[in-house]
Amino acid sequence: MKVIHLSAECYPVAKIGGLGDVAGALPKYLNQLGVEASVVMPFYERKFVQENTFETVFQANTFLGDRPFFFEVLKEASGKLGFDLYLIKILGLLDRTEVYGYADDIERFVAFQLAFLDWMLWSGKQTDIVHCHDHQTGLVPFLLYYSYRYKSLAHFRTVFTIHNGQYHGAFNWQRGNYLPEIDPWKTGLLDWSNGINPLASAVRCADAFTTVSPSYLKELSISSNGLEQLFELEKAHGTGIINGIDTDIWDPKTDPMITQKYTIKTVSAKKAKNKELLCKQFGFSAEKPLFTFIGRLVVEKGADLLPEIFRLMLADPKNPVSILVLGSGDEETELELAALKEASPGQYNAYIGYNEELAHRIYAGADFIMMPSRVEPCGLNQLYALRYGTMPIVNSVGGLKDTVIDISEPNGYGICCGAATINAVFTGIKRAIKLFKNTAELRLLYPREMTLDFSWGRSAKEYIHLYQSLKPKL
Structure with missing residues (x-):
């Protein structure tokens, strides 16, 4: 079976x-299971491209409406990623540094x-x-099946994965001339609210669509930025598959980015050492519970709640804590979080931006990671943390x-707050502090957390099952 993944992003590019x-990660694990998987993505002038060798495998001229453009397809030469990687470079469009914006x-x-x-x-x-x-x-699914230009490709099967249903990429029909000639009887499959909506079209036209968790599939019928009715109608051919994590990269036993590597047998001592080093770097006491937040500082992630939650935590003299933030996003939230550094030295610090190595060291050294998200299609940070x-x-x-x-449930290993509110999250934090004071109980949870299987190997098998269920186009 051959599968091409088409994506705007791909780590480490x-x-x-x-x-x-x-x-x-998913293509690599699919290949390990016998699927011939590759990735096609846009060209960006970034570090990975500059430091690696690519060979040109195709060149051509085509049109965006009546605008001609030249494109190249470049293939990564070494194959070191575990899958074939292709970049599409378009002069003046896909030859820039940033992905979006x-x-x-x-x-x-x-x-x-x-x-x-x-x-x-x-x-x-x-x-x-x-x-x-x-x-x-x-x-792509619409064009494959309903554009006269690509009629000879209509035997390709299509799967569409929604990573965030809040963003649709919609544009007005005045730009409809960007598309090659299409079957006029099928234009309704592009339309939503009198505009062309790529996400809605893919849900309608792909042979199957997936979300990155079962619960998110249900939630899209309630909140999807105007597509709720569509997801209610189309949910029968949707599937929720939990994302995995690349356990070759995220492994405390071999992680080159952390100082003290550890296994389930050595986690208590080695994790404590990692915490000491992290606390020393940011001016904290390692005796206090270390709470962290890693991610985008946006409303979806509940980041607007953090300044007030942190102020409540820092104002409690009976339960001293340390807090470390790694992230960027909303400018006002960034400024509020940065301002807390002056008010609470020795207890609070923030790195505004992103640093992959620091993220690994935080996962290895922190006691708790906070995720008060209002919307979280899957979430990977909780999987890395566990x-x-x-x-x-x-x-x-x-x-x-x-x-x-939740730890109150049989075999529980986390703290669930129940709502993205200041009071609910702060109540969860107080539960965490109480657990931290019972060191033996907290350390007993380490093996339970670390042996959970959220690997891509598990998730890749679910995708293969989905692929195999798709019937050939006659």
Whole structure:
């Protein structure tokens, strides 16, 4: 079976969020299970591209509406990622540094999809399944099946994975001329609220769609930025599959980014050493419970709640704590979190930005990681934390609901707050502090957390089962 993953991100080339992690890991594990999986993504002028060798495997001219453009397909030469990686480079559109945030993002990603399909059409490259990820690739299922131009490719099966249903990539019908000639009787499959909606179109047109957790599939019928009715109607051919983590990269036994490597047998002593080093770096006492937050400082993640929650934690003299933040996002939240550093030296610190090595050291050294998310399609931070014996404190939503069991339940290993509110999260924190004071009980949970199977090996088998269920197009 041959599967091409089409994605705007892929670690280690370009990663903004969980999409990059998935595209960089799932194909590798599919290959290990006998599937011939590859990744096609846009070209970005970033570190990985600059430091590695690529060979040109295809070149052509095509059109975005009446605008001609030249594109190249570059293949990573070494194969060291565990899958074939292809980059589509388009002069003036896909030759920049950043992944998103440009005024012409619609043009950039529509051109990316057209270049991909033209490459498939003109090169004769074959695949069984095109697995599209998020709205940046959402037009592909429609174009494969209902564009006269790509009629000869209509035997390809398609799967569409939603990593975040709040973003649709919608644009007005005045830009409909960007697309090659399509069956006029099928234009309704592109339309939502009188515009072209790539995410809605992919849900309607793909042979199957998936979400990155079972609970998130249900939640899209309640909250999906205007597509609730669509998800209610289409849920029968949707499947929720929990994301995995790359256990080759996220492994405290071999992680090159942490100082004290450890196993289940050595976790208590070695994790304590990692905590000491982390606390020394940021001016904390290792005797206090260390709470952390890693991620985007945005409303979806509940980051707007953090300043007040932290003030409540720091104002409690009976329960002294240490707090470390690693993240960036909303400017006002960044400023509030940065300002707390002056008010609470020795107890609070923040690194505004992102640092992959620091993230690994935090997972290895922290006691608790906070995830008060309002929306969390899957969440990977809680899975990384559990792998390193760090307890997640979460709002039970989306993938957090599917992956974290409260310690009050049989075989529980996390703290579930029940709501993304200041009071609910602060109540969860007080439970965590109480648990920290019972050192023996906390350490007994380490093996339970670290032996949970959230590997891509498990998730990849579910995707293979889905692929195999798709019937050939007659």
